[in-house]
Amino acid sequence: MKLLKRGNLIAGGVSLLLGLALLLVAVLLPRPLQSQYQAERWAGESDKRYKQFSCVLAPGTVLEPTAVYSFRESALKKIAESDFELPPDGSAICDAWSAGGTLRVSGERGSFDAAGLAVGGRFFDFHPQTLLSGVYLSETDLLKDRVVLDEQLAWMLFGAYDVAGMSVTIGEQEFRVAGVVAQATDRFTRAAGGQTPTIYLNYEFRTLLTGDGVASYETVLPDPVKGFAKSVAEDPFAKQGLVVQCTDRFSFAGSMRRCAALLSQGVRTSSVVFPLWENAAVIAETACAILRALALIFFVFPAVLLIAAAVQLLRRGKGLLRRGGRAAKEALLNARDRRRERRHTS
DSSP: OGGGOHHHHHHHHHHHHHHHHHHHHHHHTTTTOGGGOHHHHHHTTSOOOEEEEEEEEOTTOOOOHHHHHHHHHHHHHHHHHTTOOOOTTOOOOEEEEEEEEEEEEEETTEEEEEEEEEEEESHHHHSOOOEEEEOOOOTTOSOOOEEEEEHHHHHHHHSOSOOTTOEEEETTEEEEEEEEEOOOOSHHHHHTTTTSOEEEEEGGGGGGOBSSOOEEEEEEEEOSSTTHHHHHHHHHHTTTEEEEEOTTTTSHHHHHHHHHTGGGTTOOSSOOOOOHHHHHHHHHHHHHHHHHHHHHHHHHHHHHHHHHHHHHHHHHHHHHHHHHHHHHHHHHHHHHHHHHHHHHHO
């Protein structure tokens, strides 16, 4: 068959390798986005299945801590009624919440405008930014008037990174620096605008933030039955904004769903504004979908060659079967003739 020439076979092999390379890149590309993999970290070595969700609230919606505690109680009740077996320490869910905005921070070297994030829960478990000095903020902290600076803001305020214990002023209130974290360097966060100097403060000081910041709630929930975790997360947050399932968003199936919805990309049916890490994840989702779509295109020619080879083998197989059938028929006829000859001679 002309299609199965040496040059075509070489081209098909190269195309196959390129497709496999693109699939590998699509798997590795989003891994720097650690905010999307808290479900894996929370599950640890257990065989329990967990799903992670990002619940982004509509602009103007205020997320009160009492609402978070109420959701926790409701979620734990539903989990207890399911077939999910609680781990020994009884921790079935993991969550964090935040509100964004802007503020003016003063330090030794002057006052500067910065992006502000008021955070609660296990925020730095979901967003494990590299610590350059000090410690993260924690839900169990007794002292709430502490902040975490990113490296850019720390340098602007103090000209150094090892500044844990130093003081900054926001408005008329003084805060102690708990730690300094590195800014994200991955291409997706940078593309989403992640190079703004940022300060993190306890959620109870969210009133210090100005501007129409984004409020969001992030959670990891057990999923004993497919769809269970999603139904728990969407009640009540789907009524207040948009619930995004982070788990499996970068999978092959997720990429295919994104490609299938290509025509509707960019169409917004809600007024929800994503926080930085969600915008970065959306960019990564799109990149993974493009890479996998290109991989499938590269697989087309090798697939055609494989089909052609199968057809050729099938034709050869049919020829062999026909020749084998004729040979078997001739052998049977010869055997019959020999038996007849023996009977006549006897």
